[in-house]
Amino acid sequence: MQSNEETPNVWPYLLDLRFPSLHLSTAEVSRMKPPLVPLATLIGRELRNEKVEKPFVKFGQAALAKKGEDYFLVKSDCQRIPGNPATSFSVFAIFDGHNGISAAIFVKENLLGNILNAIPQRISREEWLQALPRALVAGFVKTDIEFQQRGETSGTTVTFVVIDGWTVTVASVGDSRCILDDTQGGVVSLLTVDHRLEENVEERERVTASGGEVGRLNVFGGNEVGPLRCWPGGLCLSRSIGDTDVGEFIVPIPHVKQVKLSNAGGRLIIASDGIWDALSSDMAAKSCRGLPADLAAKLVVKEALRSRGLKDDTTCLVVDIIPSDQPVLPPTPRKKQNALSSFLFGKISQNSTNKTTNKLSAVGVVEELFEEGSAMLAERLGKDFPMSANSGIFKCAVCQIDQPPAEGITANSGPFFSPASKPWEGPFLCNKCRKKKDAMEGKRPSRPTVAT
Known part of the structure; x- marks a missing residue:
């Protein structure tokens, strides 16, 4: 077996096989768990290891429209330094509009530029990647301010993904979602947090503390129906861009997560809630394994339609991050990780906005570089x-x-x-x-x- 310094030691698996009755305490496992590797160290390893090259990025898209309020963005030819192909990176995003299409269109056209303008010029790739989470926050807030100045009342969720080499950075507001299907461990990880008032207790408390009211829709006779909503406006999300008629406590400050894949690659599935209301993250990932990205996106949409019918706009992007020496994504093993390796190789989310829905049970050999979900702007800008x-x-x-x-x-x-x-x-x-x-x-x- 070819060795690679980016690949973790497999001894925990061997330990589990040879001593199936061995049980370790949580404290013992914590001491054994390798520390997170700083981004600078990971990039340094890439530069020193000639075998590690930039991966191929292949993608597919599929959609079915119910209201026509879903939009997406695909830019696979961005460059940190214009005219220098060695500084290329890719952007994939989904915008699920509500109460009209204006916000989704505006954000699609303006968000990327606002993010890039918030990153200092003439910095190294390592510095660029470290500045990206803060720039995403600034770009989301600036885009929201600019749209609200138009006086329109529509809003949109945003799931925005930046891929630079093996590093993936995801920023999101609302309930669109991005998942990672790790090709080495067969583990499906959630890279976003759902900002739905119904499921997110911390967001409910934040909204009410900021002056909003949270409750269900009252119908004749005083009966309450439907999901929890924020009043005024009746929005069931706690974060979005736009929604001028709801209140500023519905914030555009995104949850941001940055991870680094192993050089075995992985698959991202980015989709609007028309997919996730019908399929779990595991179901979506398993439904399309072994297929190229373009066919995989169509199959995910088809599976959601078969499961729930067309009740909402349904949009899916599948993005494969593939080693440069392989024509397709390697097959994902079906074997589940054992509990010991999950502790040793996975970092459970510590500071996400919603710790209940965004736990990473195991992330295979994926390195978590950054995660923050606070809604306090000063905390996010540094x-x-x-x-x-x-x-x-x-x-x-x-x-x-x-x-x-x-x-x-x-x-x-x-x-x-x-x-x-x-x-x-x-x-x-x-x-x-x-x-x-x-x-x-x-x-x-x-x-x-x-x-x-």
């Missing part, structure tokens, strides 16, 4: 935003517009500077983005109240 090249000029961390010192307000300060505040610490926000931040946290009305 504190290391420097001043612009022009001395004394601050740059807004969200809209990327230069601000004079008198107008650059730190996101970590209160409405007024107090002795405990540190106005010199970033990130800095312009007045417009600061108002957006305060509104999302329930500190001020998101828009003027209209008397009726």
Whole structure:
């Protein structure tokens, strides 16, 4: 068997086979579990190992329309440095609109540019990947601000995936979903968090604490029906882009997860809730194993239709990340991982917004690099935003517009500077983005109240 330093030791499997009655305590397993490998180390290994090359990315798409509010984005030819093919990366996204199509179309056309504008120029690939999670947050918030200025009331979920080599970064708001089918371990991992008020207790508490009301629809006679919704507006999601008529406590701040695959590759299934309302993550992955990406996407949609019928827009992207020396994705083993190897090779989500629905039971040999789901903008942007090249000029961390010192307000300060505040610490926000931040946290009305 060919060795590779990216491949974990298989001794836990041998231990389990030779000593089936051996039971280890959780503390013992925790001590044995290898620590997460820093991103810089992983990239350094790639550079030192000539056998590790950039993978092929092959994809397929399929959809059935019920309301015509689903949109998707496929850009497999992006470049970190324009004109340099060695800096290529791919983007795949699904936008599931509601209350109209305007938000989904606007976000499809503007989100990628806003994200890329939030990443510093002339930085290395390692720095680019490390800056990407924060840039995704800034891009989502900026796109939401720009769309709400149009005065339209539609909204959209977003699941946005960036693939750079073996590193996959996923940002999401709403209930579209991205799963990873690991080809080595046969383990299906959820890379997103569903922001549905019905299932997400932490999001319900956040919305009510920020000034929203959560309840079911009341019908004649006082009976409550349907899923939990946020009022005003009646939206059953706690995060989205758009939805101007609902309230700023429905935030556009995405859950972000970044992982690095082994050089055996893997399959991503990105789909709107028309798929996930009909199929579990395991069902979707197993239904299309062994097929090329284009046929796999069609089969997932067909399986969802067979299971539930066409009750909603149903859109699916299947993306295969394939070793460069193989024409197709290797077959996925059907053998399940044992409990010991799950502890040793998988990192259970520690800081996701919804720990109940987003646990990674096991991730095979996938390295988890980053995960954060907080809805607090200051926490997501960090504190290391420097001043612009022009001395004394601050740059807004969200809209990327230069601000004079008198107008650059730190996101970590209160409405007024107090002795405990540190106005010199970033990130800095312009007045417009600061108002957006305060509104999302329930500190001020998101828009003027209209008397009726």
